Amino acid sequence: MKTYRIRKDDKVLVTTGKDKGKVGKILKIMPKRNAVLVEKVNMVKRHTKANPYAKTPGGIIEKEAPLDISNVALLCDGCAKPAKVGYKYTADGTKVRFCKKCNHEIA
Numbered sequence: 672m673k674t675y676r677i678r679k680d681d682k683v684l685v686t687t688g689k690d691k692g693k694v695g696k697i698l699k700i701m702p703k704r705n706a707v708l709v710e711k712v713n714m715v716k717r718h719t720k721a722n723p724y725a726k727t728p729g730g731i732i733e734k735e736a737p738l739d740i741s742n743v744a745l746l747c748d749g750c751a752k753p754a755k756v757g758y759k760y761t762a763d764g765t766k767v768r769f770c771k772k773c774n775h776e777i778a
Contacts, residue, residue, distance in 0.1 A: 681745055685743055706737035748777065
């Protein structure tokens with residue numbers, strides 16, 4: 672399985688595509704598709720049929736579509752810019768991510 676430097680609930684900046692420049696929170700990471708779902712980014716409309724057994728109404732719904740993971744960049748809390756991520760160990764031995772620009776730890 673692939674490992675990524677970004678995780679669920681991280682703030683990311685979209686770097687390419689129709690939503691370039693938008694900032695959102697990661698809702699889901701899909702390693703098999705090499706994609707992520709970002710909140711309120713890459714919105715698409717789906718026409719759904721009503722299902723009375725599941726009590727879901729029909730109509731047109733808007734939802735997020737996956738973006739390729741290479742099209743997003745993690746935003747640093749310290750410098751508020753897209754940053755490359757490094758790893759280091761703290762004094763108590765825990766591994767943490769940090770911004771390579773400003774050396775700020777990313778939670």
